[in-house]
Amino acid sequence: MNINNLKSTCITFLAGCVFTVISSMSVRAQIAPGYEIAKWHQFKTAAISYTFDDNTAKQLTVAVPLFDKYNYKVTLNTVTGWSPNWTGLKAASINGHEIASHTVTHPALNTLSIAGQETELQQSQSMINTNIPNAKCLTTAYPNCILGDLTTIKKYYMAGRICSGAIVSSSPADFYNISSIMTGTQSAIKTAQDFNNKAILAKTSKGWCVFLTHGIDNDGGYSPTQSSELSSHLSYIDTNSEDYWVDTFGNVVKYIKERNALSLTETLYTTDSLLVVAADNLDNTIYNVPVTIRRSLPASWPNASVSLNNKIVSSAISVVGTKKYIVFDVVPDQGELVLTKSNEVVLGYNALKDFTPMHIGPNPFSEEIKVETNGVFRYYVHSLDGRLIENGTFTNTLVFGGCLIHGMYFLNIQNDKEFYQTKIIKS
Numbered sequence: 001m002n003i004n005n006l007k008s009t010c011i012t013f014l015a016g017c018v019f020t021v022i023s024s025m026s027v028r029a030q031i032a033p034g035y036e037i038a039k040w041h042q043f044k045t046a047a048i049s050y051t052f053d054d055n056t057a058k059q060l061t062v063a064v065p066l067f068d069k070y071n072y073k074v075t076l077n078t079v080t081g082w083s084p085n086w087t088g089l090k091a092a093s094i095n096g097h098e099i100a101s102h103t104v105t106h107p108a109l110n111t112l113s114i115a116g117q118e119t120e121l122q123q124s125q126s127m128i129n130t131n132i133p134n135a136k137c138l139t140t141a142y143p144n145c146i147l148g149d150l151t152t153i154k155k156y157y158m159a160g161r162i163c164s165g166a167i168v169s170s171s172p173a174d175f176y177n178i179s180s181i182m183t184g185t186q187s188a189i190k191t192a193q194d195f196n197n198k199a200i201l202a203k204t205s206k207g208w209c210v211f212l213t214h215g216i217d218n219d220g221g222y223s224p225t226q227s228s229e230l231s232s233h234l235s236y237i238d239t240n241s242e243d244y245w246v247d248t249f250g251n252v253v254k255y256i257k258e259r260n261a262l263s264l265t266e267t268l269y270t271t272d273s274l275l276v277v278a279a280d281n282l283d284n285t286i287y288n289v290p291v292t293i294r295r296s297l298p299a300s301w302p303n304a305s306v307s308l309n310n311k312i313v314s315s316a317i318s319v320v321g322t323k324k325y326i327v328f329d330v331v332p333d334q335g336e337l338v339l340t341k342s343n344e345v346v347l348g349y350n351a352l353k354d355f356t357p358m359h360i361g362p363n364p365f366s367e368e369i370k371v372e373t374n375g376v377f378r379y380y381v382h383s384l385d386g387r388l389i390e391n392g393t394f395t396n397t398l399v400f401g402g403c404l405i406h407g408m409y410f411l412n413i414q415n416d417k418e419f420y421q422t423k424i425i426k427s
């Protein structure tokens with residue numbers, strides 16, 4: 001590296017790193033230059049939550065397994081006075097599903113005295129916390145979607161669900177009036193396509209779609225939803241998983257609040273590393289879900305790694321247009337993250353999806369492997385420890401691999417706009 005390069009590198013760092021909190025009164029969180037916080041986890045376009053009310057018989061036995069197939073987590077709004085299957089709910093909670101409140105006896109809250117509402121809201125929560133000790137009950141769904149006394153609700157819950165049929169904004173004005181969309185025979189959402197259309201609507205508005213389901217198939221619950229339709233819909237969401245973040249009602253609430261309260265402060269550590277602190281003013285015993293952030297990679301860094309308290313944090317490289325980012329998750333208030341310059345090749349978030357049409361194969365290959373695409377592109381083959389093995393510039397077609405010894409490699413292909421990484425194996 002010559003002196004000029006070194007200088008320009010330092011200037012780049014300083015420009016990106018000097019950061020001052022202008023006003024502690026500001027309501028907007030302070031974000032160091034170069035950083036972006038994902039609207040939704042992993043920079044997905046929209047969020048989806050699936051909520052199930054009234055502990056109907058087939059929710060745990062039929063519906064939840066459909067979600068477990070994709071590792072999607074749901075919310076089970078439990079009426080504690082209606083003999084819940086605590087063993088099943090506890091197993092679901094340990095598996096990451098949310099066990100939330102739907103009161104003790106399912107009354108319309110606004111028909112009760114404040115004291116009566118308090119009993120319903122407090123006792124359902126404490127009953128859930130007693131039976132599900134591994135998690136905290138933090139959200140509620142109002143019976144019949146009728147709001148009660150806000151002051152009382154706020155004493156116990158961080159959010160509450162109604163069912164006005166709207167897609168929720170990515171920054172809701174009122175966490176105690178979060179809309180949901182009812183499904184099943186008594187609603188407009190019956191088929192997989194109906195579900196898919198609402199998901200697409202959420203994608204269009206970059207919002208949050210909350211479904212509210214009661215009965216499953218013939219389990220006797222209100223407005224039954226056919227499990228076959230739900231299954232087919234989930235397959236669609238999985239196919240389009242680049243667009244959709246699926247998580248519990250409670251986790252999405254936490255994500256939004258953390259994202260909007262997060263401040264990112266960066267300091268230069270050495271020329272090859274940066275320190276960043278992610279902090280918020282929220283209660284860490286509640287607001288503990290990871291928020292996805294990305295930082296543009298300094299120009300002189302081929303790559304980077306992230307660590308927290310000397311442990312590696314998983315990260316990935318993402319390329320948007322001509323900008324290269326390192327993307328990672330952070331739970332606020334956990335200490336200083338260290339971003340370190342690295343020559344290792346990291347698998348990208350960018351899948352083949354948005355790339356100019358391209359085919360790579362066969363993979364694994366025994367003799368040679370072929371890349372077919374449109375236009376001029378550069379290719380780089382790295383060993384797993386980051387050594388550049390071969391590279392070059394080609395148009396439309398490339399056949400290579402004859403010189404490689406057996407083993408696994410990283411293949412990078414890029415043109416002026418796009419960047420793609422994959423592993424290739426010479427068998």
Ligand SMILES: [Zn+2]
Nearest residue numbers: 053054143144
């Ligand atoms: Zn209900």
